[in-house]
Amino acid sequence: MTTIKDVAKKAGVSVATVSRFLNDSGYVSAEAAKAVTAAVEELKYELNPVARSLNTKKSNLIGLILPDITNPFFPELARAVEDVALTYGYTVVLCNSDENPEKEKNYIETLKKKYIAGFIVTSNQLDAPHYANANVPIVALDRTINEKIPTVSSNNKEGAIMGTNALLKRGCRNILFLRGPEELNPANDRYEGFMEAIQSSNLQYQVVTCPFHFADSQEIVARVLKEDPTIDGIFASSDVSAAGALKAASLAGKRVPEDLQIVGFDGVAMGEMLSPGLTTVAQDVYKMGAIAARVLIKQIENKKIDQRFYEVPVKLIIRGTTRSVEE
Amino acid sequence: MTTIKDVAKKAGVSVATVSRFLNDSGYVSAEAAKAVTAAVEELKYELNPVARSLNTKKSNLIGLILPDITNPFFPELARAVEDVALTYGYTVVLCNSDENPEKEKNYIETLKKKYIAGFIVTSNQLDAPHYANANVPIVALDRTINEKIPTVSSNNKEGAIMGTNALLKRGCRNILFLRGPEELNPANDRYEGFMEAIQSSNLQYQVVTCPFHFADSQEIVARVLKEDPTIDGIFASSDVSAAGALKAASLAGKRVPEDLQIVGFDGVAMGEMLSPGLTTVAQDVYKMGAIAARVLIKQIENKKIDQRFYEVPVKLIIRGTTRSVEE
DNA sequence: ATATTATGTGTAACCGGTTACACACTGGAA
DNA sequence: TTCCAGTGTGTAACCGGTTACACATAATAT
Numbered sequence: 001m002t003t004i005k006d007v008a009k010k011a012g013v014s015v016a017t018v019s020r021f022l023n024d025s026g027y028v029s030a031e032a033a034k035a036v037t038a039a040v041e042e043l044k045y046e047l048n049p050v051a052r053s054l055n056t057k058k059s060n061l062i063g064l065i066l067p068d069i070t071n072p073f074f075p076e077l078a079r080a081v082e083d084v085a086l087t088y089g090y091t092v093v094l095c096n097s098d099e100n101p102e103k104e105k106n107y108i109e110t111l112k113k114k115y116i117a118g119f120i121v122t123s124n125q126l127d128a129p130h131y132a133n134a135n136v137p138i139v140a141l142d143r144t145i146n147e148k149i150p151t152v153s154s155n156n157k158e159g160a161i162m163g164t165n166a167l168l169k170r171g172c173r174n175i176l177f178l179r180g181p182e183e184l185n186p187a188n189d190r191y192e193g194f195m196e197a198i199q200s201s202n203l204q205y206q207v208v209t210c211p212f213h214f215a216d217s218q219e220i221v222a223r224v225l226k227e228d229p230t231i232d233g234i235f236a237s238s239d240v241s242a243a244g245a246l247k248a249a250s251l252a253g254k255r256v257p258e259d260l261q262i263v264g265f266d267g268v269a270m271g272e273m274l275s276p277g278l279t280t281v282a283q284d285v286y287k288m289g290a291i292a293a294r295v296l297i298k299q300i301e302n303k304k305i306d307q308r309f310y311e312v313p314v315k316l317i318i319r320g321t322t323r324s325v326e327e
Numbered sequence: 328m329t330t331i332k333d334v335a336k337k338a339g340v341s342v343a344t345v346s347r348f349l350n351d352s353g354y355v356s357a358e359a360a361k362a363v364t365a366a367v368e369e370l371k372y373e374l375n376p377v378a379r380s381l382n383t384k385k386s387n388l389i390g391l392i393l394p395d396i397t398n399p400f401f402p403e404l405a406r407a408v409e410d411v412a413l414t415y416g417y418t419v420v421l422c423n424s425d426e427n428p429e430k431e432k433n434y435i436e437t438l439k440k441k442y443i444a445g446f447i448v449t450s451n452q453l454d455a456p457h458y459a460n461a462n463v464p465i466v467a468l469d470r471t472i473n474e475k476i477p478t479v480s481s482n483n484k485e486g487a488i489m490g491t492n493a494l495l496k497r498g499c500r501n502i503l504f505l506r507g508p509e510e511l512n513p514a515n516d517r518y519e520g521f522m523e524a525i526q527s528s529n530l531q532y533q534v535v536t537c538p539f540h541f542a543d544s545q546e547i548v549a550r551v552l553k554e555d556p557t558i559d560g561i562f563a564s565s566d567v568s569a570a571g572a573l574k575a576a577s578l579a580g581k582r583v584p585e586d587l588q589i590v591g592f593d594g595v596a597m598g599e600m601l602s603p604g605l606t607t608v609a610q611d612v613y614k615m616g617a618i619a620a621r622v623l624i625k626q627i628e629n630k631k632i633d634q635r636f637y638e639v640p641v642k643l644i645i646r647g648t649t650r651s652v653e654e
Numbered sequence: 655a656t657a658t659t660a661t662g663t664g665t666a667a668c669c670g671g672t673t674a675c676a677c678a679c680t681g682g683a684a
Numbered sequence: 685t686t687c688c689a690g691t692g693t694g695t696a697a698c699c700g701g702t703t704a705c706a707c708a709t710a711a712t713a714t
Contacts, residue, residue, distance in 0.1 A: 004671060014694045015671080015694090016673075016694060016695080016696095020693090023672080026691095027692045027693080028692075028693090029691080032693080046440060047440075047670090049441055050377060050440075050670080051381055051671035051672090053671090053699095054669090054698095054701085055671065055698070056671090056699090069402045069406050069409070070402045070403050074402070075396045075399075075401070078396050079395065079423060082396075082422075083423070091437065091438070091441075092421045093418055093419065094391070094405060094419045096410070113374075113375060113377075114376055114377060214596070240600075244600075246602070247602055250602050269399075270600060272541065272542075273541055273567075273574065273597060274602070275574055275577050275602060328700090331700065331701060332701095340664085341664045342700090342701080343664060343665080346701070350702080352703090353662085354660085354662050354663080355663090356661080359663080375700050377700080377701090378669090378700035378701035378702090380669095381669045381701070381702090382668070382669040382700095382702050383669090383702070384669080
C-alpha cells in the first residue's frame with residue numbers, strides 16, 4: 001500500500017505539502033502541486049480514510065435508522081438515501097431499530113465511536129435524550145421532530161383531504177376511515193385531514209383505529225362491514241390496510257368499486273398488483289429519502305440549510321377500487 | 328474522551344498491559360487485570376475502533392451488496408443479515424449495485440480502504456476479477472459462485488418440482504411455465520426443476536421467458552392466454568410474475584382457481600394480499616440471509632466452515648389460486 | 655546449581671494521515 | 685530602508701490504539 005510518505009518522497013516534498021495539496025488547505029505552489037499530482041498518479045496513491053478519520057474525528061459514514069427495512073415503506077427510502085449518499089461520497093450504514101429506543105441508542109453510540117458523519121432517523125423517539133445529546137447532524141424522516149432537527153415528511157394532511165374528497169366526489173355517503181396507530185405522527189396528520197374534509201361534508205362516517213398490518217386490517221374491516229353494511233367507502237391510512245379492507249370486502253361479497261370504494265395511502269408497488277388495482281394517495285418516498293440525504297449532507301458540510309421543514313407533496317393515483325367521477 | 332493512556336495511568340500500568348488485557352492477548356497478571364477493569368469501569372473507557380482499525384487493518388464492517396433493496400426479495404435478506412451482524416458486533420453497509428459491475432467494483436474498493444471485514448454479495452458478476460482478487464471474505468447469496476466462494480441459496484430445483492407437482496396433482500393438463508431471465512441462476516434451476524417434473528408427466532406444457540416484473544408479466548400472460556385458451560395452470564418463477572398472471576387471468580375473464588390455477592415462487596408478503604391468495608413456493612429468505620451472515624462471520628473470524636454450499640429448503644404454501652387436491 | 659521456559663511488564667515504534675508551529679522568502683507600505 | 689502581510693515549505697507532535705522487543709522474575713527441567 002502506498003502512503004502519503006511515498007508520495008512525498010517521490011514528489012520531492014514533505015508530507016505536509018502533500019496533505020495540504022490533497023485537502024486543498026493552506027498554501028501549495030504550482031510547482032509542488034504538479035509534482036504531487038504526478039506522484040499520486042504514478043504511485044496510484046489512494047488516501048486511507050481510516051487514518052484520516054483518526055485525527056479529523058470525521059468519517060463519511062451516514063447512519064440510516066429505521067424501524068424495519070422489511071416494512072414496504074422503507075426500502076425505497078433507503079434506496080434514495082443510498083443513491084444520494086453515494087453521489088456525495090458517503091457510505092450508508094443500515095440500522096433496524098424495531099422502534100426500540102435501546103437499540104437506537106446503541107446504534108448511535110456504536111457509530112459515534114466510528115465518527116459517523118450524521119444520521120437519518122425514522123423514529124418516534126426523536127425527543128429522547130440520546131438524540132438531543134447526540135451532538136451529530138440528524139435529519140428526521142417521516143416522523144416528527146425535536147424542534148431543532150430538520151424534518152422531511154409527506155404532506156400527510158393534504159393527502160388525507162385529497163383521498164377523502166376522492167371518495168366524496170365519487171358518491172360515497174357513509175365512509176369508514178381506518179385510522180393508523182396513535183403513536184405515529186403521520187397517522188395523526190392523516191386523521192386530521194380526513195376529519196377536516198369529512199366534517200365539511202356533513203355526511204356519515206366512522207373512524208376505527210387499525211394497525212398498518214394486513215391480517216389485522218382485514219379482520220377489523222370484516223367486522224365493521226358486518227356491523228354496518230351501509231358503508232360504501234373506506235379510506236385506509238395505509239395501503240396494507242387498504243389491501244386488508246379489499247380482501248375483507250370481497251370475502252363479504254361486496255363488489256368493489258360498485259358497492260364499496262376503497263382508497264389507500266402510501267403508493268407502494270403492491271397496490272397495482274391487486275384486483276382491482278388500488279386507488280391510493282401516493283407518497284413520493286424516494287424524493288423524501290433523497291431530500292433527507294441532501295439536507296443531512298448539507299448539515300454535515302456546514303452549508304446553510306434553507307428550511308427546517310420539508311413537506312413532499314403527495315399524489316392521488318386513481319385505479320380500480322374507485323369508480324369514475326360522477327359529473 | 329478517555330483513552331487507553333488515561334486507563335493505564337489510573338490503573339498504574341502501561342498502555343501495553345491495558346491493551347493486552349482488553350484484547351486478551353499476551354500475559355496479564357490477575358492483579359493488573361483487576362486494576363485495569365476498575366479503571367475502565369471508573370473512567371467509562373470505550374475503545375476507539377478507528378484507532379484500532381488503523382493498525383490492525385481490520386474493522387467490524389460488513390458490506391451487503393445487492394442489486395436493489397427496492398426489489399421485495401431483498402429487504403428481508405438485508406434484515407436477516409443486519410440482525411445476525413448486530414449480535415456478533417458487526418455493522419452493515421448497504422450497497423445497491425443495480426447489477427452493475429462497475430458499481431460493485433467501486434463499492435468493494437471504497438470499502439476495502441476502510442478495512443471492511445467481508446462482503447455478502449447477490450450478484451451475477453461473482454466471477455469478475457474484482458471478486459476473485461478482492462482478497463476479503465465473501466459469501467454469495469442466492470446467485471451462483473466462483474467455485475471458491477461459499478454460497479447460500481434456496482433449493483430452487485426442488486421447489487420448482489414441488490410447485491409443478493402441486494399443479495399436476497390438482498388436475499392441470501396444459502401448464503404454462505413462466506421462466507425467469509436466463510442470466511439468473513436461480514431462474515435456471517427452477518426451470519430445470521419444472522422440466523424434470525413436467526416431462527415425467529407426459530402432459531402438455533409451454534415455457535415462456537418473462538422478467539420478474541409485474542406489468543411485463545401481465546402483458547405476456549394476457550397474450551399467451553389469448554393464443555392458447557386451454558391453458559389451465561400457470562407456474563410462475565416469481566410471485567411478482569404470478570401476480571401479473573393473476574391479473575391478466577382475471578381481466579381475461581378466467582376464474583381462478585376454477586378455470587386456471589396459478590402457483591408463484593418466492594413467498595413474499597404480497598402473495599397473501601391478493602384475491603384469491605397466491606399459492607406459492609416460499610423461500611425462507613430470512614434464513615438465507617442469516618446463514619450467509621453467519622458463514623461470513625465464521626470466515627472473518629477464521630473459524631472452520633463446514634460446508635461450501637448451503638441450500639435452504641423451500642416450502643409450498645397453499646392458498647386460493649389452486650384448488651383442493653383431487654383424491 | 656544451572657539452564658530453560660513460562661509469566662509479566664514497560665518502552666517505543668508504528669499504523670497513515672493532519673496540522674501547529676517555526677522558518678524563509680517575496681513584495682508593497684510606511 | 686524597515687516593517688509587515690502574504691506565500692510556501694518542512695519538522696515533528698498528535699490522533700488512539702497495537703505490538704515487537706527487551707528485560708525481569710518465577711517455575712521447572714537437567
